[in-house]
Amino acid sequence: MALNRNFPALKNDRILKAALGEKPDKTPIWVMRQAGRYLPEFLQYRKEHSFFEICQNPEHASEVTLMPLRRFELDAAIIFSDILVIPQALGMEVEMRAGVGPVLPEPLTLDKAATLSANGTAQKLEYVGHAINLTRHKLEGKVPLFGFSGAPWTLMGYMIEGGGSKTYSKAKKWLYAFPEESHALINTLTEVIIDYLVMQIEYGAQIVQIFDSNAEYLNKQLYATFCLPYLKRISQDVRTKLKEKNLQEVPMVLFAKGGWYCLEELADLGYEVLGIDWTVEPKFVRNILKNKNITIQGNLDPSALYASKADLENYIKTMLEEFGNGRYIANLGHGIYPDAPIDSVQTFVDTVHNFDG
Numbered sequence: 001m002a003l004n005r006n007f008p009a010l011k012n013d014r015i016l017k018a019a020l021g022e023k024p025d026k027t028p029i030w031v032m033r034q035a036g037r038y039l040p041e042f043l044q045y046r047k048e049h050s051f052f053e054i055c056q057n058p059e060h061a062s063e064v065t066l067m068p069l070r071r072f073e074l075d076a077a078i079i080f081s082d083i084l085v086i087p088q089a090l091g092m093e094v095e096m097r098a099g100v101g102p103v104l105p106e107p108l109t110l111d112k113a114a115t116l117s118a119n120g121t122a123q124k125l126e127y128v129g130h131a132i133n134l135t136r137h138k139l140e141g142k143v144p145l146f147g148f149s150g151a152p153w154t155l156m157g158y159m160i161e162g163g164g165s166k167t168y169s170k171a172k173k174w175l176y177a178f179p180e181e182s183h184a185l186i187n188t189l190t191e192v193i194i195d196y197l198v199m200q201i202e203y204g205a206q207i208v209q210i211f212d213s214n215a216e217y218l219n220k221q222l223y224a225t226f227c228l229p230y231l232k233r234i235s236q237d238v239r240t241k242l243k244e245k246n247l248q249e250v251p252m253v254l255f256a257k258g259g260w261y262c263l264e265e266l267a268d269l270g271y272e273v274l275g276i277d278w279t280v281e282p283k284f285v286r287n288i289l290k291n292k293n294i295t296i297q298g299n300l301d302p303s304a305l306y307a308s309k310a311d312l313e314n315y316i317k318t319m320l321e322e323f324g325n326g327r328y329i330a331n332l333g334h335g336i337y338p339d340a341p342i343d344s345v346q347t348f349v350d351t352v353h354n355f356d357g
């Protein structure tokens with residue numbers, strides 16, 4: 001498949017403007033996990049195609065990416081894929097089990113970890129690049145397209161636990177008992193992530209987000225040792241490599257779920273946007289970050305979408321007022337749940353766009 005970098009002109013740059021600290025005409029909004037199971041058309045699609053079949057086939061991946069855009073006036077698209085394509089490209093088996101979630105039947109051992117190499121791994125993910133390239137053209141410049149990756153610690157967690165976990169204690173055991181091996185694994189993942197993001201941007205991603213969904217299981221000391229330096233390297237090396245390839249930089253978003261214990265440090269890693277989960281008060285975030293040059297994204301509780309329309313509108317308006325004008329992208333504080341009422345997503349989008357605080 002040929003790479004076509006002759007892209008249509010972008011018509012809606014609200015998110016890019018907000019990310020770069022410029023003032024958009026309206027507050028931008030997108031929804032984490034917007035291309036997913038709360039959409040009946042996605043569930044229908046999943047009856048005919050397996051999860052990874054959709055990820056690996058650019059036609060399927062772009063079709064699912066566009067589904068939420070056909071329903072709602074969202075200000076961005078996010079490419080349909082998963083954070084676990086990286087462990088998969090590193091040679092691990094990953095299954096998406098209905099009602100269970102991701103399962104890695106052979107979790108990572110210390111011996112196996114010693115054999116992992118970043119070499120050639122990002123290239124195995126070129127199919128994501130092809131999906132991005134096709135989707136960027138199909139979008140016809142309507143909104144910017146997000147690329148994404150899991151953060152090293154979150155990926156390490158799934159690889160060692162063999163799936164999701166309530167405590168991530170097996171992965172945390174590595175941090176305490178095998179720090180050298182942990183650093184080596186995180187280093188390998190960091191190298192893959194850097195090349196993977198550069199590839200996504202080369203193929204057409206206009207903004208990228210790092211999901212550190214499992215930041216909440218660590219503390220400041222562990223995060224400072226095993227996460228912050230690597231997240232900084234990702235933002236720096238992606239930009240350096242883009243320059244080397246004569247490619248334009250794109251805004252980078254860091255979402256460290258539950259990372260309230262090091263908000264200030266997260267704001268100093270070279271990302272334009274910091275994603276915030278719903279457990280932190282907007283005023284608290286704004287106050288801590290008042291001297292930082294950074295845009296905030298978030299943070300409506302995904303469960304607020306179950307509230308009545310009137311209550312939901314109030315929750316959204318309060319959030320918008322508290323975050324204040326400028327340097328803000330509206331979103332949920334984590335991914336949308338599978339049983340979220342579709343009408344509530346419409347209310348979320350309309351309330352944000354009609355707010356002129």
Ligand SMILES: Cc1c2[nH]c(c1CCC(=O)O)Cc1[nH]c(c(CCC(=O)O)c1C)Cc1[nH]c(c(CCC(=O)O)c1C)Cc1[nH]c(c(C)c1CCC(=O)O)C2
Pocket residue numbers: 031032033034035036037046051078079080081082083084096097098100101102148164211213334335
């Ligand atoms: C931790 C994580 C994963 N995947 C992801 C994260 C980080 C974000 C977060 O914390 O929610 C990221 C992700 N996963 C998916 C996307 C696609 C784009 C989007 O709409 O955001 C993105 C950005 C599709 C998906 N990834 C998955 C589905 C549903 C699986 C199916 O269709 O059978 C989708 C649409 C499966 C998945 N994949 C993962 C889990 C835990 C699960 C099962 C539970 C769930 O759905 O949330 C790992």
